[in-house]
Amino acid sequence: MCDTCGCNVTPGNRHLILGQGKLSRAADGKRAVTVLRGLLTENDHQAAHNRGHFDRHGVLAINLMSSPGSGKTALLEATIAALSSEFRIAVIEGDLETENDAARIRAQGVPAVQITTGSACHLDAHMVHTAVHELNLADLDIIFIENVGNLVCPASFDLGQHHNLTLLSVTEGDDKPAKYPVMFRAADAVILSKTDLLAVLDDFDPARAETSLRQLASTAPLLPLSARKGVGMRAWFDWLRQRLAEHRERCLRGETRRPHIQPDGIALHAAET
Numbered sequence: 373m374c375d376t377c378g379c380n381v382t383p384g385n386r387h388l389i390l391g392q393g394k395l396s397r398a399a400d401g402k403r404a405v406t407v408l409r410g411l412l413t414e415n416d417h418q419a420a421h422n423r424g425h426f427d428r429h430g431v432l433a434i435n436l437m438s439s440p441g442s443g444k445t446a447l448l449e450a451t452i453a454a455l456s457s458e459f460r461i462a463v464i465e466g467d468l469e470t471e472n473d474a475a476r477i478r479a480q481g482v483p484a485v486q487i488t489t490g491s492a493c494h495l496d497a498h499m500v501h502t503a504v505h506e507l508n509l510a511d512l513d514i515i516f517i518e519n520v521g522n523l524v525c526p527a528s529f530d531l532g533q534h535h536n537l538t539l540l541s542v543t544e545g546d547d548k549p550a551k552y553p554v555m556f557r558a559a560d561a562v563i564l565s566k567t568d569l570l571a572v573l574d575d576f577d578p579a580r581a582e583t584s585l586r587q588l589a590s591t592a593p594l595l596p597l598s599a600r601k602g603v604g605m606r607a608w609f610d611w612l613r614q615r616l617a618e619h620r621e622r623c624l625r626g627e628t629r630r631p632h633i634q635p636d637g638i639a640l641h642a643a644e645t
Contacts, residue, residue, distance in 0.1 A: 415529060418497035422504060422532025427628050429509035432619040433517060434612075435531055435631065437555060438539035439548075440521030443565040443599055445473045447539065447608075448516055450599040452480040455609065459513040459616070464503045466495040466520045473518065483507055494525040497532055514616060523548070527558035527634045534629045535560040535615055538592075542566050542576045549584035556585055558632045559592045561611055568598035 426433045436444045445465075452461055463484040465474040474486035485503040487495060500517060507515070517533055519526040527536070538559035540548055543566055549556040556562065562585060564578060582594050595611065597604030622629060 415497045418501055419530035419532040422497055422501055423534070423628055423630070425504065425509065426515070426532060426534070427623050429512070430620055430623050431509050431512050431515055432535075432616045433515045433531075433533040434535045434537055434615075435517045435519055435526070435533040436537050436539065437519045437523075437526045437558070438521060438541070438565075439523050439544060442521070442539040442541040442544070444518050444521075444539055445476055446599045447563065447565065447597075448477060448518065449480055450602065450605065451516075451609070451612070452477070452482055454605065455612075456480070456482060460511055461514050461516065462507050462512050464495075464500060464507075464515065464517045466499070466518060468492075468520065489520060493520055493522045494529055495519050495531055496529050500531045514612070523552040523555045527555045530631065530633050533631050534619060536631045537561050537563065539563045539565050540581060542569050542573050542578075544576075546576050546578070546581040547584055549581065549588060549590075553588050554634045556592075557588050557590060558634045559590065560632065561592050562590075562594050563608065564594055564596040566598060566600075567596045568601045568603060 423433070436448070438444055448463055455461070461482050463474070463477045463482065465471075465477065465484055465486045467473060467486070467488060468490060469488050471486040471488075474484040477484035483506075485506045487499050487503055489495065489499070495517065504515075509515075517531055519531075536558045538555060538561075540556075540562055542564065545551070549562075564581065567578075570576060570578070578594075578596060585592070585594060593607075593611065595604065595607050597608055599605070619629070
């Protein structure tokens with residue numbers, strides 16, 4: 373199990389291995405592997421339950437992932453400011469500590485639930501399930517789940533979302549997709565954020581960033597924008613509107629959509645056993 377980042381056991385799934393929990397017993401000498409597989413299986417079951425809950429209410433769930441400081445919360449603030457009269461939005465925020473980001477979202481006039489993960493470097497479906505119970509899904513169209521800033525583990529855990537959105541900031545290297553392929557393969561769309569800084573960050577080449585993304589056989593759209601300056605936001609809003617329209621049609625047909633969960637990332641966890 374991963375004993376360095378704490379991603380094996382989270383506040384959401386700890387009950388499964390403690391006391392008389394479902395995974396509290398395992399064969400001698402195989403506990404780590406058995407518990408890891410069990411936790412991932414239980415996570416997937418909970419994620420399916422979460423997704424079914426969203427689908428019954430016609431709510432589109434989007435998981436935002438990136439490295440720390442890429443602008444996820446700023447993107448949400450700008451999106452809420454522009455679209456809150458068009459869509460009913462709520463946010464689930466994930467951080468190791470503090471309610472800082474949830475407070476920023478609430479200041480925009482929409483509900484936000486903060487999840488503090490302690491040492492866990494990602495959200496899991498159990499934590500999201502608990503947070504969802506603090507929201508009234510009947511009053512929502514879209515839920516954004518802002519994951520913990522991390523370019524590895526979040527890509528490997530289904531939360532019950534329908535789409536993954538990955539942010540790549542121009543303050544990072546343009547080879548990030550090549551360095552972190554698990555994360556960028558999971559993306560249904562990639563936002564190139566903070567593009568207003570390109571004028572002073574001439575070592576970041578958007579074309580190289582897109583080449584790195586395409587070399588992963590990814591067809592995800594790359595959407596360059598600056599949330600702070602309001603540049604390039606129309607393409608992002610159009611993408612979001614289209615995903616919601618598709619989601620509503622699927623719900624009418626009794627269908628759902630699973631995100632691109634990456635088994636390579638799960639193998640990285642297993643390698644720590």
